[in-house]
Amino acid sequence: MFSLELDRQAISEGLMLERVSEEAREVGHTLSLTANENVMSRTAAAILSSEFESRYHLGDDSLGRVVPAATKGALHYRGLPAVFELEKLASEITTARLGAAAVDFRPLSGVHAMMTTLLALTRPGDIVLSLPPEVGGHFASRALVQSMGRISLFLPWDAQALDVEAGALGADIARYGAPRLVLLDPGMPLFPFRLDRLREALPRETIVVYDASHTLGLIFGGCFQDPLAEGADVLQGNTHKTFPGPQKAMVALRDEGLSAIYRDAMNQGLVSSQHTHHALALYVTVLEMERFGRAYAEQVQRNAAALGNALLARGLGVFTHRSEVTRSHIVLVDRTANFAAEEACRLLLRAGLSTNSRPFGGMQVLRLGVQELTRRGMREAEMTYLAKIFARLLVHGEDPARVRPDVLALRVEFPRVTYSFDGDRELSVWRSRVERERARTFRAVKENGPRARPRDPR
Structure with a gap:
């Protein structure tokens, strides 16, 4: 491990960047x-280093129309109409595919999506049930729940069925009280959950959240299970495992009531910038997954x-x-x-x-x-x-x-990325133009340095 002094020296000599480049090559050979x-x-990835990597797009699908500028509370900010149009299209596709009333692309990661659903849909003192870590439950779930002042309990697990033991929930509810939210957060989902049985065993007011971080691409493709149709109220998850997008997340909600509650909580301060370049790469991936x-x-x-x-x-x-x-x-x-x-x-x-x-x-x-x-x-x-x-x-x-x-x-x-727009001739021309312009800009800066600021005539 480098000392701070050595790190500075390495950076000044370009050695650190060379080391990172070498590591990238090593990863590419793995x-x-x-x-x-x-x-x-490549089509989605080209956006990540575009001009949008430094620009805000706050995003709000409830705006309902494309505007050159927008207002959020007391903040007036520049709108991005083309980005907004692509966001709306991605939203329409995703809600249709997942059977949702609304979808929110603003969460920045899977854990951030989990945090926002917990904060938006529960209150301090509420009981939240999740999967035990020893059967694949997410390592962060209990800590997040407890840090928010909620009560964390684990779901009963049937090792033979590889599923929640729905029949044992009644005794747990009688002992501890009704849970406000059940979080299915599997880290090794081999088979679908029996959501219908789980839903039947829970009180009507309990919210069932299905974390599809691992299986979102399979669900989007109609090949694993249909969580919102089978009993879940919320489907959340990151977008970089079976869903082949950027390291970001989405939250889909089954009905308008929960959607309004969640959207309001997000607007109140659970997210600011949704990282425009990652959001755009996600929208492109949604279009690829539709096809x-x-x-x-x-x-x-x-x-x-x-x-x-x-x-x-x-x-x-x-x-x-x-x-x-x-x-x-x-x-x-x-x-x-x-x-x-x-x-x-x-x-x-x-x-x-x-x-x-x-x-x-x-x-x-x-x-x-x-x-x-x-x-x-x-x-x-x-x-x-x-x-x-x-x-x-x-x-x-x-x-x-x-x-x-x-x-x-x-x-x-196998150098290519299949099941994508990379083979689309028109998009290939656009992607090549973006990559050429970026390379030309970097080359000009490297050869000529930044242009000097004009002198103040005063």
């Missing part, structure tokens, strides 16, 4: 099977099943439920021949395979995700090939240095 990341299209989402989601599910079954066939212990390995993007490896999960992660990374491990059901497991591989164009045949590579490393103990060239060759074979 095949990502992490369940919590994805890759954006390609179904085919993408179906292939994600096929790839995950193919990888899980191929790993099983090659001697790796894969978590199964009623003879199925998964219906989502996630595969859990709960046993390897020679390595603990964390050690396996480190070994795989040395071979150019990025994964992660998490506790689940009293053990540490490898959590694999196929969503990025799918968006890069890989299919079942590549999943079988990857299972062979895993077996070479984790079953047969082959040296990662010998395996790494094969991983890199596979990565290089």
